[in-house]
Amino acid sequence: MAAIRDRIARRLAAPGDRLPSIRSFAATMGVSATTVVEAYDRLAAEGLIRAQRGSGFYVSTTALAPLRLAETDTPRARAVDPFWVSRQSLDSEDAVPKPGCGWLPSDWMPNEALRQAIRSLARTDDGLLSYYGSTRGSLALRRLLLARFLDEDIQAAPDQLMLTSTGTQALDLICRFLLRPGDTVLIDDPCYFNFHALLKTHQVRLVGVPYTPTGPDMAAFESVLEDERPRLYITNSALHNPTGATLSSQAAHRVLNAAARYDMTIVEDDIFADFEPEPSMRLAALDGLNRVIRIGSFSKTLSASIRCGYIAARADWIDGLVDLQVATNFGGPSPVSVELITHVLMGGRYRKHMEDLRRKLVRARREVAERLQRLGIEPWLMPRGGFYLWCRLPGALDSTQLAQAALAKGVVLAPGNVFSLSQNAQHFMRFNVAHTLDPYVEQVLAELLGSAD
Secondary structure, three states: OHHHHHHHHOOOOOOOOEOOOHHHHHHHHOOOHHHHHHHHHHHHHHOOEEEEOOOEEEEOOOOOOOOOHHHOOOOOOOOOOHHHHHHHHHHOOOOOOOOOOOOOOHHHOOHHHHHHHHHHHOOOOHHHHHOOOOOOOOHHHHHHHHHHHHOOOOOOOHHHEEEEOOHHHHHHHHHHHHOOOOOEEEEEEOOOHHHHHHHHHOOOEEEEEEEEOOEEOHHHHHHHHHHHOOOEEEEOOOOOOOOOOOOOHHHHHHHHHHHHHOOOEEEEEOOOHHHOOOOOOOHHHHHOOOOEEEEEEOOOOOOOOOOOEEEEOOHHHHHHHHHHHHHHHOOOOOHHHHHHHHHHHHOHHHHHHHHHHHHHHHHHHHHHHHHHHHOOOEEOOOOOOOOEEEEEOOOOOOHHHHHHHHHHOOOOOEEHHHOOOOOOOOOEEEEEHHHHOOHHHHHHHHHHHHHHO
16 A cells, blocks of 8 residues: 555656556565455545456546645755756746746737747648758748848848757857866856856856946956956846846947957847847947857747747857757757748737737836835836846845745745855845736735745
8 A cells, every 4th residue: 555655646656547457566566466455445445546347446536636836856945046946937837926937928929920830831841840950040040130130230141140959059059169177157147047057067167247237347347357367258238137237338348348358258148139129239249240159049039939049150150060069969950940930030920029028018017016116125227128127125035035935835936046156146036027917926925025024
């Protein structure tokens, strides 16, 4: 009986699954068939399993409560690090509120345009459905991207652009191409938490620079470059993650001048570019894709399910990166994903979708900021666009403890220190405004903040 209970508790046997036959289970346990019959009968009497005449015994459909967030493979007890936020956000059920996640609700996305693209895809050539992607990715999508770059004053030729499977893969390829174990990499503090996780896999040394409402703290930035000589600097110029800040033109020029002086390459992650009301200063535009590499993807604006990223850089670097992608991925991104994205971008629906999305996010940022302020949670700044608010908690409240307590109530939060290399953001929290609109989130925060008082 204990062995069967253990299988069910560990979800090795799910509701509706057939249990081993009496004879086979008796052999497994080293007991008589009579003993197994007795055990099965007792478990059936408890309602844990049920007998089906002529077929055997099955796990009862009421044997287990639905799998709760706290019972997944990423328990609350594990260290609250970048992987903690990622796992909780990715593995929790759709109904679980996720104000700490990095994507928009599904009903905010252009699903009908994607469905139309999928229907169109069903009528396409067989080769698109069967073959590997070309090494640089679809020329049609690359041309679309190059035309969009012009809106931001970024001049690039087709041989300066390649498509990748994801935005994360784009950064991974660049790290493989430019870095060696032990190299120093400069990141913002705070910055996107998966930068930390990915860079650790490359066994590099991370150095942080404090981030301000107009970009990196330039005195600290120039001091770090002189003392540490980092090979790479990774940042978001527009709608910085997690702060929502935008790089000023003055800071942009100083960053590029310092990078040139100390022979440092910059990766500008522009995944949030389309959320800006109008384009802001871009390092890639000022630099002409000489020392700056631009990366991005469509997961925030179109779909996190249909993955495709890109890299724009010097032509000779793109050539080397293409070889790396062939070695690690055997070709470019999925032609199916690329075709779907191209179809949506070429139609007028995408432009309208982004206009609608920007309007919704203006309202959401304002409403969520007001709700949070009523609870004593203050936004660090009000971003020009996007869906993040970087907020200071009231008093000396620790955001990690708050996130753990919220998880116990079924809400996934993103505490400040998962974004901070220095671990100095313990009183900050990043809120995804679209998901924070859920009234239950405000209710849980009010309860927890009230109990903290």
